[in-house]
Amino acid sequence: MGETLPRVKPAGWLALSVLSAVLLFVVFFIGVSAGGLDVGEVCELGGHRYDHEYRSQNAHEQLQLFPLTIKCNAEYDLVPPWTNPALAVLALLTLSFFAMALAVLFVRVRSRLRG
Template structure:
């Protein structure tokens, strides 16, 4: 099979027959550098940051403009004294809380864990993007020095 066409080689690979020579990217032979491209990690970072923002807005606005009315709509008593004592807790950026009373929070229970996980994905993918960029630049300079 050493002198066959690329269709012959693709068919041989599909049948499990080893074929010498480089595997084209279209046949599933992506090189390691293409599979772990820094731009993909950066896109994942941006996407997770955007989703994190929208989840935070969802949680921050979950109480509506009139918290007392929202509590009444949910069938919970509005405790103004409790909210007055814990005003600092209710105005935090993280963790999000918007409580009607001591036992009922208007912010959905999934919002704060989602913010943590999405933030970790954003930071991790940013680090992965930096690392893969560093590795690609290092490989480039090594190849360039070897040519000279």
């Protein structure tokens, strides 16, 4: 009953932050590269109609960093559906772990200065 959780040192939180940042980069790369070099060819190989007019009218969507989208037409997106939620969660984890590293470091420094 009186068990306590082990304390994580600032380096541990920082390591978790770096790990989640690396995973964030990997997922972002997967999303960005989903269309390959020739989006039209990838769409056709996947059995989806490539609509050049739709893509040119919505070119601003294709250039944004979040949410990632590489659409063949109005109905089909080449970016896997799990990519954008994973990017959001990993970004929040990266920031949270980094904030925890700073908070634990601050508490440790403050307690050493007092004691």
